[in-house]
Amino acid sequence: MKNLFAFLCLFVLSVSMQAQNFTLSGTISDESGEPLPGVTVFVKETSNGTVSDIEGKYALRISKGTYTIVVRTLSKPIEKTVTITKDTVLNFDVSKSPEALDAVLISAVRVNADSPITYSNLDKKEITKRNLGQDIPVLMNFMPSVVTTTDAGSGVGYTGIRVRGSDATRVNVTINGIPYNDAESQGTFWVNMPDLASSTESIQLQRGVGTSTNGSGAFGASLSLLTDAVSEKANGEISNSFGSFNTRKHTVKFSTGKLDEHFELAGRLSKIKSDGYIDRASSDLSAYFLQASYVDDNTLIKALAFGGHEITYQAWNGIDRETLETNRTFNPSGQFTDENGNVRFHDNEVDNYRQDHYQFHWNQKLSENWTTNLGLNYTQGRGFFEQYKEDESFDEYGFEEIVVNGTTINETDLIRRRWLDNDFYVINLNANYKKNNLDMDFGAFLGVYDGDHFGEVIWARFASDSEIRDRYYDGNGKKNDLSFFTKATIRVNDKISLFGDLQLRNVSYKTSGLSSDVVPFNIDETYTFFNPKAGINYKVNTNNSLYFSYARANREPNRSDFENNNAVKPEQLDDFELGWRWKGENFTVNTNAYYMLYNDQLVLTGALDDTGSPLRTNSGKSYRLGLEIDASFKLSEQLTLRPNVAISTNKNKDFVTSQDGSLVNLGNTNISFSPDFVAGNIISYMPSNNFQVSLLSKYVGEQYMGNIDSDVSKLDSYFINDLNLNYTIKMKSIFESITFSGLINNIFGVEYVSNGYFFTFDDTWSTPGTTTTIEGAGFYPQATRNFLVGMTLKF
Template sequence: MKFLFKFLLFLRAILSFFKDNQKSILILLVLFIFSFVEAQEKQQDSIIVEKLDEVLVKAIRVDATSPITHSNIDKEKIENRNLGQDIPVLLNYLPSVVTTSDAGAGVGYTGIRVRGVNAQSTNITINGIPYNDAESLGTYWVNLGDFASSVESMQLQRGVGTSTNGSGAFGASINVLTDAISENVNAEISNSFGSYNTWKHTLKFSTGLLNEHFEIAGRLSKIKSDGYIDRASSDLKSYFLQGSYVNDNTLIKAITFGGKEVTYQAWNGIDAETLKTNRTFNSAGMYTDNQGNIQFYDNEVDNYNQDHYQLHWNQRYNNNWSTNIGLNYTYGRGYFEQYKEDEDFADYNLEEIILGAETINTTDLIRRRWLDNVFYVFNANTNFKNDALNITFGTSYSTYVGDHFGEIIWAEYASNSEVRDHYYDGNGKKKDFSIFSKATFKINDKVSLYGDLQYRNVDYKTTGETSDRIPFNVNENYNFFNPKAGITYKLNNNSNLYFSYARANREPNRDDFENNETVKPEQLNDFELGFRHLSEKFRFNVNAYYMLYNEQLVLTGQIDNVGNPIRTNSGESYRLGLEVEATIALSNKFSVQPNFTISSNKNKKTVTSLDGNLVNLGKTNISFSPEIVAANALVFKPNENFQASFLSKYVGEQYMGNTDSEVSKLKTYFVNDLNVTYKIQTNSIFKSIVFSGLINNIFGEKYASNGYYFTYDDTWSDPNQITTIEGAGYYPQASTNFLLGATLKF
């Protein structure tokens, strides 16, 4: 009944969405109906040539011979290491990937960079539905704790990739397919525990196919961790529920999933000296009481709820034609809470208090900064294929409305404030429409061509104030044309060469507009040249890329007062690199799986203020872009029930700013993990029992995977001289730690 109630709410939200956006939806429906009518005219064919579940992501994924650089991750690979850490951490050993964790141990707020490109430029979709936050363009996996337990497969496309839904990809796109339909009834209970009082509890079930057509499946999860960093705790609750109808040619899925997270803030980082002497120190929540003692506020937390409702209808008409409609409604709401000392009344729209001869205009207080938003999406895709041609037409429309407001929930001196007063209010509205057509055409047995054209329109408006009570009004409309083309040449049954070109355009995010009123959209021209070889005992991929940017929004190294990275346009810049990955079967039991990326990442011209003067530094390194990233997995699998993997990750030094300052350097690190799984097949109550173990950072490397860099001008030490002062902060990662788990499968 709870699922039915949520589903009815979902339908009501979708109907409201249609009512509010009739003109835009009419265009999409006409396009889809045209494709639907064409497909209906084709002859029916009962032969099943692909899984209907995969149609959910067919329009935005590529196949093994596509001229798009990509990696696939299946359910088995995910399960081996899924002991509570977030999805970015589970992707850590893929080529060109660098991950980080605010709390230091992979639970809570985590981040991912691909080819040095920040997370705001990575496109994420779940079942073809955009997941990036429409305003910040970021992806917050913490809102979906243990989501990996409901993932069937993922594909990571590096570079621009193929046309996708939502914001454009500037370094990578990750598209996620949730659990496929299970034909047989099953259930599992999974529990794990580990260092820093980390616990994960998961319950999953599937009814299997009822009457050969219906399935209900779901998951409940809870993850708790104290974190490696002081007080950087996480309390994550999540759910996943789907109802499905399937026959030979139809799949309808109603899916709801979401989560509630409460995480203690750990975005302040620490300076270099503290990194040496007290690397787990966390200044968040620190204040001085009336007796002059240092205290830490116990509820300096991020508290957020996010619920998603999706409806998918996949239809295959014969071996040539298939269509997909996807609807989505997302509701997010929550706040982060902070204790602030000696805050000015004027910053909170409070009046001065006059007590006799004394005037009070500052106060200690606790504030909450709120987000309350809704996100609607409509997708429609049509696919035609035969032996020579595979063509997809797709369109997507989304609308986002987000309220931003602040409350004071306690103050030492409350002045004229009232309960639930808003001391600032703001609103953001964003509409995103795209239409694309992509095709692969086989000229002959050796050569196939790939083409992809996308038009995207983005309309973004804001009203009200920022959280600092500064008037904030944005009214921007962008029209982007993103062409892509490629060629694949088949050398033999095991090997092929490919070349591709892709252009991408991307709008600034909300923080970019707040930090710079003249911010510009960024553009990327991406060239990829690669070779692939696949045989039974040897897999080898090598790819060279040249990513040429205009006005790339690079990280400055600075963060704002809520831990968000600050970006700026960098004029002309480029990323030139070589990616190599392989899987080598040394025997029937041993395999080695190395990959590495070497790259050069440069701003062509950097001008900065130094000691009161503008200085042209010429060509400089792009921030957070290591020249070497390498990984390896040594896998021992003597039988189907046991596997041990020794995992290694090397990340070269990187600058946290764009001025090549030595102060901004983040040191090289080399980390090794050990992952073991053992399955016991039983003939009793359980189908199997799977034991898993993970020792992270097995050699106790003391390293920081992320940080920030800042400068300011000292004009007071010597009134006749301006001196630029540099500083840096670091996010240390956990030393040796472990996770152990057991999964009981029924």
């Protein structure tokens, strides 16, 4: 141990001595001092470049000398000459061009530092440090009010996110302003786009209703992703990582840089595999990203094609409490008993799905005041999940009874596949007007979804009179989503700005055919929602600002809601946010209190359907009341702390449920999956500009998986810590740099559960004449100590 400690001390010392470059940093802002994200900054004499983050900040590592620094926006590039002899700060006032090139793609759905909206940002630099194969929700785990989970327990494969207790179906996600949530289920399946983090420029998480966005309404949060910016210089990247559970990730990226000052072609190929922490919870993921861009002083045109193919062994069934205590990695999926009485597992109990996205964006600066954006999208998804089922009734599959050796057969073991084949089309139009103290956005969105649902039996011990490729159910769902919005920010004076946002949304949903339960499923509903928002921001001084906002959101039920209750109602939310922001040179604090008042909120019952999707029910009135604080402390040039904490109470009002055969009013109960206390912290230490060590901590308080406050449904609190290391070597030949990364997850080996399900059923046969409510629960264990290490070559 002493030798190891001595080695680490010598390593840190040697790293510190290698720091020969200097840091050039600064802020890109407009004429009002508002930071501009997504602005390209590069050194004219080298291939060194970067993009300003969501706060307008940039940083470059550069050796001693004199250089021309170029900032490129929608107007003529700005150049400044600087002599580097030490760490240097160089700010840019982009007064002639209020919009950065790539930032225009998402300006209509994002907010800035002066908006009365509660938000947090994650930029490419932060994403890259921990991007070793785990999915985007896991990379966001340390943001305020965020709780993440993964079926396989290791962060690869099916992952999920909750914000303020709201699950993924209630978190609106857009990629370059295009909705990513599935139109019918409203879920976000990150597994369909593996390694998207490697092509993500920045992420903005708006908590609460947020600003008007495209697609299903945000009922807990909205998440805006911006993909890679246009690169000024040609570059390439090869990244490989390996780790626990046989996890490995291989990524190759390239960019031609600007050809003839206008054209760029960039791309990425990725391959991720993992055996998973849970038994057989394997993932085999492939992905691609291709981008062609044209840029001039007033135009940005992008054509993108990206997508992925996932094959994951199912791990959505969870385990009961007894198994959790004795064999926490056990996976019951695919289990069956063969003809000889032996317990076996179906080797292809997998989810196999392919999804491709094609986007076209045209941003045009018409004048000093007007900027427009046209976005087009086509998404194609197709695939199935396969299951081995024992003793299935012929009736469920349309089979006729048969007689074998004088015995009537009406049950069989079989293997079935349930298919999805869907198409999603989008037209998105936005215009921005800026003049003096007025900033206005106008938008129109049309989404058209057409999805087929069908099932096939691909093998049966007794197939009756069925034919191969016969469909035992066949249905279709169509959804049209049309919305218009107008939002404006008016700067009344140097201290006060007003915000207003009006959205009108019309949704129609129609189904036909049979559901997967082989019953007629015919829904024909149309909803019209009006969603107003308003707020005020008051700048007390250069360091302090206060804001208050009100927002209303309406949201339609999803497909599963209709399948389980044809009388399900849309839900409504009134969101009140009160915040204080303090920003100093080395210390920033964001504090906000929120009150989210729901009517007919669709809360999770805790139960799952047979595809692992959570079931929900209207709960009448409910509310979420909370306080969120996040801060950043720069204690020295080497040491930074970034803590956050969320304290809340989340209640159903006068919750009525069925217990032991009668309806019971339980009064105010806790909303499922809504912990009262969530906290995170990142401690970063940089002994040199080339080396960084970060300790990432997360605490999640106890929570209930149901809405009746049953102890059976309780998930215990947990506190986990991860250690992240990054070391970069600058090169002068062949490669620009080599970066070594390491991530030790759950360094103290905590056995914890971040997700599960809860169910009840009425027992009427154990004691004749009485009804007893039986409760049960399932759990998804997360991995104990595990690691990932990687190396990235840039050239």
